[in-house]
Amino acid sequence: MADTLSLFERRFALLLSILLAAMGMTMVAAARHGVMAVHGFITIALGVGLVLALGRVYYSAPPVAERAGRFYDAPTRLGIAMTLIWAIIGMGAGVWVSALLYWPDATPAVPWTSFGRLRPVHTTGIIFGFGGNALIATSFHVLQRTSRARLAGSVSPWFVLIGYNLFCVWAVTGYLMGSTQSKEYAEAEWYADLWLVVVWVTYFVLYMRTLARREEPHIYVANWYYLAFILVVAMLHIVNNLALPLRLNAAESLPVWSGVQDAMVQWWYGHNAVAFFLTAGFLGMLYYFLPVRSGRPIWSYRLSIVSFWGITFFYIWVGSHHLHYTALPYWVQTLGMTFSVMLLVPSWASAGNAIATLNGAWNKVRDDATLRFMFVAAVFYGLSTFEGSFLAIRPVNSLSHYTDWTVGHVHSGTLGWVAMIVFGAIYTLVPQLSGRETMASSRAVEWHFWLAVAGTLIYVVAMWNAGITQGLMWRAYNENGALSYSFVQSVEKMAPYYLLRTIGGALFLAGAVICVLNCRATVLLAKGEAADRPLVRQPAE
Amino acid sequence: MLRLHYNLEKVSMGLVVAIIVAASIGGIVEIAPLFTIDETVELPDDLRPHTPLELAGRHIYMREGCYACHSQMVRSLADELDRYGPYSLPSESAYDHPMLWGSKRTGPDLARVGGKYSDDWHARHLIDPRSVVPASIMPSYPWLRRPLDTELLRERLETLAKLGVPYDEAMIGASQADALAQSRPDGEGADAVRARYGEKVVIRDFDGDPSRLTELDALIAYLQSLGTLTDAPYTILKASSADIPDGDGHE
Numbered sequence: 042m043a044d045t046l047s048l049f050e051r052r053f054a055l056l057l058s059i060l061l062a063a064m065g066m067t068m069v070a071a072a073r074h075g076v077m078a079v080h081g082f083i084t085i086a087l088g089v090g091l092v093l094a095l096g097r098v099y100y101s102a103p104p105v106a107e108r109a110g111r112f113y114d115a116p117t118r119l120g121i122a123m124t125l126i127w128a129i130i131g132m133g134a135g136v137w138v139s140a141l142l143y144w145p146d147a148t149p150a151v152p153w154t155s156f157g158r159l160r161p162v163h164t165t166g167i168i169f170g171f172g173g174n175a176l177i178a179t180s181f182h183v184l185q186r187t188s189r190a191r192l193a194g195s196v197s198p199w200f201v202l203i204g205y206n207l208f209c210v211w212a213v214t215g216y217l218m219g220s221t222q223s224k225e226y227a228e229a230e231w232y233a234d235l236w237l238v239v240v241w242v243t244y245f246v247l248y249m250r251t252l253a254r255r256e257e258p259h260i261y262v263a264n265w266y267y268l269a270f271i272l273v274v275a276m277l278h279i280v281n282n283l284a285l286p287l288r289l290n291a292a293e294s295l296p297v298w299s300g301v302q303d304a305m306v307q308w309w310y311g312h313n314a315v316a317f318f319l320t321a322g323f324l325g326m327l328y329y330f331l332p333v334r335s336g337r338p339i340w341s342y343r344l345s346i347v348s349f350w351g352i353t354f355f356y357i358w359v360g361s362h363h364l365h366y367t368a369l370p371y372w373v374q375t376l377g378m379t380f381s382v383m384l385l386v387p388s389w390a391s392a393g394n395a396i397a398t399l400n401g402a403w404n405k406v407r408d409d410a411t412l413r414f415m416f417v418a419a420v421f422y423g424l425s426t427f428e429g430s431f432l433a434i435r436p437v438n439s440l441s442h443y444t445d446w447t448v449g450h451v452h453s454g455t456l457g458w459v460a461m462i463v464f465g466a467i468y469t470l471v472p473q474l475s476g477r478e479t480m481a482s483s484r485a486v487e488w489h490f491w492l493a494v495a496g497t498l499i500y501v502v503a504m505w506n507a508g509i510t511q512g513l514m515w516r517a518y519n520e521n522g523a524l525s526y527s528f529v530q531s532v533e534k535m536a537p538y539y540l541l542r543t544i545g546g547a548l549f550l551a552g553a554v555i556c557v558l559n560c561r562a563t564v565l566l567a568k569g570e571a572a573d574r575p576l577v578r579q580p581a582e
Numbered sequence: 583m584l585r586l587h588y589n590l591e592k593v594s595m596g597l598v599v600a601i602i603v604a605a606s607i608g609g610i611v612e613i614a615p616l617f618t619i620d621e622t623v624e625l626p627d628d629l630r631p632h633t634p635l636e637l638a639g640r641h642i643y644m645r646e647g648c649y650a651c652h653s654q655m656v657r658s659l660a661d662e663l664d665r666y667g668p669y670s671l672p673s674e675s676a677y678d679h680p681m682l683w684g685s686k687r688t689g690p691d692l693a694r695v696g697g698k699y700s701d702d703w704h705a706r707h708l709i710d711p712r713s714v715v716p717a718s719i720m721p722s723y724p725w726l727r728r729p730l731d732t733e734l735l736r737e738r739l740e741t742l743a744k745l746g747v748p749y750d751e752a753m754i755g756a757s758q759a760d761a762l763a764q765s766r767p768d769g770e771g772a773d774a775v776r777a778r779y780g781e782k783v784v785i786r787d788f789d790g791d792p793s794r795l796t797e798l799d800a801l802i803a804y805l806q807s808l809g810t811l812t813d814a815p816y817t818i819l820k821a822s823s824a825d826i827p828d829g830d831g832h833e
Contacts, residue, residue, distance in 0.1 A: 142688065145719045146712070156721045157647020216647075223644035224680055252594040259591045268597060273605045280609075285744060287737040295741050300675035302616050304683050309609055317605075346587050353601055357608030366657035367683065368672035373612050380608070439659055443687040511687075516661040524664055528690040533717045 044098045045108070045115050050195045055095050057200065062088025068232075076220040076292035077232070080211050087207060110577045112185045114474050114570060116198035120178025121467060121474075123206055125557045127170025128460075130213075132550045134163040139546050143539045153217040161216045161228045167455065168226060168318060170209045175463045176322040177202060177244070180267045182470060183329040184248060187264060188255030189576040197247045204240035208233055220292040224307055226314050227281050231294040234282040241278070245271050256576040262345045266325030269353050273317040281310035301368055308363040316356035319454065320422075323462050324352075324391055327422075330466045331395055331415045335405055340397035344390050351387025355380050362433035365442060374435065381433030385426060392423035410483070410490040414465035417494060421457025425450060440516070445538070446508025449501050456497040456549055464489065464556060471560050476569030481562035489552040489559070496549030500542050507538035624673075626814035631677045631747050632807060633779045634735050634757040635764040639804025641738070642797050643682070646723065653684030654693040654808065667694035668815035677747045689720055694809035701788045704802045726798040727789070732758045753778050765799045766792070782810060 046054060065084030072078040141148055141156050148154045185192055192198055212229035215221065221228040229237075248271060252260060284294040298306050332339055339345055361369060361377030396419050399406055406416050428450050432441050441447060472480055480486055514534065517525040590596050632640060643649065656662050658669040670693050675681045684691075699707075703714060708726055711718040735757045743749040753760070756774065763771025767785045775783060788802035809815075 141721070142719055145721055148721070150722065150724045152646075152725050155646060155723070157650050158645075160647055160650045219645040221644060221647070222680065223647075223649055223682065225685060249594055249598075259588075260594060260597060265591075265597060265601075268594075269601050269605070272598060272601050276602075276605070285741050287734050287741050291734060293734060295679040295738070295745065297679070297745060299677060299679045299745065299747075300681050301672040302613070303679070303681040304675075305613055305616055307680070309613060343584065346584070350604060354604040354607070357605050358612065359608075361612060363685065364683075366659055366669075367655050368670050368675070370616070373616070376612060439657070442657075443653055443685070443691075447686070515665070516659070518661070524661060528665070529715055529717050532689075532719060535719075539719075 044101055045104055045113070046195055047103050051095060051099055054196050054199070055092060055099075057196070058088050058091035058095060060088075061091065064088075071290040072292075073290075076215055076218045076230070077290060079214065079218065080233075080292070083210060083214065084207065087203070091203070109191055110574060111191065112182075112571060112573065112575055113192040113195070113198065114182070116192070116202055117178045117181045117470070118474055119199075120174050120181065120202055121470060121560070123202065124171055124174040124178060124463065124467070125553075125560060127166055127174055127209065128553045129550075129557060131163055131166025131171050132546070132553055134159050134166055136543060136546045136550050138163055139539065139543045143536060143543055152219065158216050158219065161221060162213050164226055165209065165212050165216070165228065168314065169212065170206075171463070172319060172322075172459060173205060173209070174202075175466070176267070176270065176318075176326070177205060179326050179329075179466050179470070180248070180270075180322070183261075183263050183267065183325065184251050185575065186573070187261035187329065188251060188257060190251060190254040190256055191575050192247065193250035193254050194247050197243055201240055201244045201247065204236065204243070208237045208240060211236070215292060222282070222284065222294065222296065224281065224296065224310075226311055227278070227307075230292045231282070231284050231286050232292070234278065234284075237278065238275070241271070241275050245275070261329070262339070262342075262349065263325040263329040265349050266321045266328065269349075270317050270322035270325065273313065273321070273353075273357075277310045277313050277317065281306055301370075304364055304367070305361065305369060305373065308360040309357070310360070312360035312363060313356060315451075315454070316352070316359075319459050320356075321352065323418075323459050326462050326466050327391075327395055327415065327419065330462070330469050331398055331412075331419070334409070334412045334415060334465070334469050335399055335402040337398050337400070337402050340394050340400070344394045348387040348390035348394065351390065352384070355384045355387060359384060359433065362438065363442075365435050365438045378433050378435055378438075382430050385430040388426035388430075389423060392419050392426070395419035395422075410486040411465055411468040413490055414461045414468065414493075417490075418458050418461035418465060421453055421461065421497070425454040425458060428453065440512035441508060444508035444511040445504045445535070446512065449504025449508055452504065453497070453501045456493070456500060460549075460553075461493065461497075464493065467556065467560065471563050474571050475563055475567035476572060477563065477567065480559055481566055482559050485555050485559040489555045492548050492552035492555070496545045496547070496552065499545030499548065501545075503538045503541035503545060507535055507542075510534055510538075625676055626673055626812045628780075629673060629676070629812040629814070630780050630783075631742070631749060632811070633764055633775065633783055633803070634732075634739060634753075634761040635800050636804045636807045637738055637742075638730055638732065638735060638761060639797075639800035639802070640682075642726070642801045643804060648692075649682045649684050651686060651688035651720070652690070652692045653687050654691065655683040656691055656693050662691070663819070666691045667809065668819040671815050671818065673814065674809075674812060677742070679742060679745055679747070692805065692808055696806045696808040696810040701786060701802050701806070702790060704805055705789050705798055708798065708801065726801060727791075727796055730761070730795045730797050730800050732761055732795075735761060761800070762795050764803060765789075765795055783807075784810075 062085050065081045065088055068081030069078050138156055138159050211233040215230055220230050283297045286294040358380035359377050361373045362381045365374050406412050431437055468480055468486055511531050514526045514531040519525045656666045656669045707714045708723045710722050711720040739749045739754045739757045759771055760775050763769055763775050764785050765787055772785050784806050789796050789798040
């Protein structure tokens with residue numbers, strides 16, 4: 042990493058690493074014990090590790106002068122590695138917590154292995170760890186290629202990636218120790234949230250500065266999506282996480298929002314985390330890698346404009362569909378439902394645009410498992426957005442809400458859409474960045490593909506059955522006008538579905554493990570770097 | 583339109599501004615009016631905030647992720663009224679920073695669980711759920727027998743007071759003493775807790791071990807308080823039960 046930096050940049054990076062270690066020491070000194078102190082120690086270790094890594098190459102030859110004539114791919118490589126590490130952590134935690142719903146006593150009687158503490162490890166590990174790293178890594182790649190310019194910073198990409206992963210580690214280790222804001226998908230405590238804001242601002246500035254260097258007059262559609270992801274996630278994160286710390290030296294805070302306002306802010310955040318984290322960013326990925334891999338331009342430029350603005354505008358309204366029949370005012374629920382249904386139009390426009398792009402390349406879809414990952418991603422995107430609009434309709438929601446149907450819906454999106462497009466992108470990028478034509482093993486990609494599809498289908502079908510069964514049992518009345526089933530009876534009925542779900546998840550995880558091994562093998566067989574080059578303006582004579 | 587967009591694509595700041603505008607409108611329209619709710623929806627007179635011991639229990643509830651499996655929000659649907667009790671009112675969670683409405687019912691809703699079971703049942707259920715409900719898939723929490731850490735209790739009340747929850751100086755000052763007193767029905771502080779938080783506060787030795795104040799004490803005190811902070815849901819439901827089908831199962 043450090044060998045890509047000039048001497049001046051190495052000094053700057055060294056300074057930042059020392060500051061990081063100093064921040065860790067401050068945290069330890071202030072907190073003395075508890076979660077914050079542990080996080081301080083982790084930070085010191087990271088800072089010292091970075092200082093050592095920089096020191097090792099400090100006196101090595103500075104990078105060749107014409108590095109401006111190359112794309113900056115080293116950060117992308119780290120980002121992909123982190124994506125894969127978090128994939129195993131996040132999916133592993135997921136399979137484990139799902140197994141606990143079938144074998145509740147399988148876990149030892151120690152607090153940090155308890156279901157409630159591991160569940161956010163799974164969600165944060167996947168959304169932020171796996172998804173976030175994939176987005177940052179691919180955004181660096183896509184931004185440079187579509188702008189035909191090198192990243193506008195040498196140290197800041199590392200700051201973004203390493204800082205972001207520090208946030209993820211703080212978050213996840215915090216939950217294990219029992220520190221949580223308990224806001225779903227925003228459980229990390231206040232100082233982690235503040236730190237993420239710093240990282241995010243750096244990311245945004247880097248993005249804009251690189252765009253400013255572009256040699257293409259137009260900003261390609263993938264970048265609109267990545268920009269929407271960066272901007273709106275910042276907005277959501279800040280508003281939802283506004284909190285007062287109990288003490289400046291403890292990892293505990295109380296959100297400024299309460300009751301019904303808190304619920305609305307939470308699900309405005311929660312659903313738009315789906316929209317702008319798990320959808321917009323990954324659509325950016327789709328709009329770049331699908332055309333690249335299939336060798337076909339995006340089917341309709343017009344449609345991509347309509348769907349981009351439709352998604353950006355409509356999504357923000359729909360969060361309140363998480364609160365049907367609750368104490369939230371009725372008109373807000375109705376707005377949420379209405380916009381959720383309208384959202385189907387831009388969503389299907391995107392999915393349709395992606396699938397139509399493959400017209401004329403179906404033979405490639407058949408032969409190339411990587412392209413097939415992207416195709417399946419687009420199909421699942423279409424299916425889950427349809428399901429989402431359907432579940433947001435009030436009477437449907439009365440049955441599905443609080444049940445495993447929602448869980449199934451989320452996973453048809455995350456496994457079927459998000460993870461599939463990430464794997465498609467990874468299988469395109471890893472060979473390219475290793476100067477190779479193909480992955481080390483194409484058969485392994487094929488295996489991964491079928492494991493992922495089978496795992497997703499088993500998972501989703503099991504959860505449909507589970508959710509609909511729960512919903513029907515909870516509302517069933519007998520002929521005497523009394524409820525037919527106790528709650529526990531519905532719990533008993535879940536056992537086979539929960540077992541199936543665990544099997545589906547395990548298959549999906551097995552595919553991911555194959556992916557990690559294959560990527561490692563490919564990197565070990567690397568034949569150099571990516572061959573493409575940015576456009577560099579020649580100085581006038 | 584297309585022409586306009588064609589030009590917009592060339593200006594990165596233009597895209598940024600357009601994205602921010604497009605993505606702000608929905609949130610502003612839906613969220614901003616909710617902040618006038620405090621004026622439009624009146625808080626019931628008998629609504630009390632949580633006692634310090636209950637707050638400590640609430641914190642354990644969050645720490646252990648109980649909210650991942652339990653909702654605290656009875657929807658206005660007939661079967662939910664029959665199963666759980668009156669539907670939840672916005673005022674009931676007005677003092678809750680954060681709210682714990684939840685999103686998933688792997689276990690039943692807990693909004694009305696206060697008073698449904700004995701303390702002893704809860705203690706046994708939390709330590710080993712399958713000893714009382716054989717088919718349960720709820721995790722066991724044997725470590726809840728450890729002593730309750732009250733270090734940040736005062737700050738918790740203080741911070742909530744800053745956010746508008748009606749804790750006065752006396753309540754904040756006595757937070758640690760009140761936490762202990764709520765688990766000692768025969769102790770000296772019991773009357774003071776009642777004086778500060780109302781007659782209906784449950785004062786018992788929740789975990790059956792009078793010698794120590796444990797996390798179990800706090801968590802059970804919290805569970806027993808759920809749905810009992812105000813009578814409003816019951817009175818409102820009675821007054822309107824004519825409109826609601828099957829609205830008779832809320833005892």
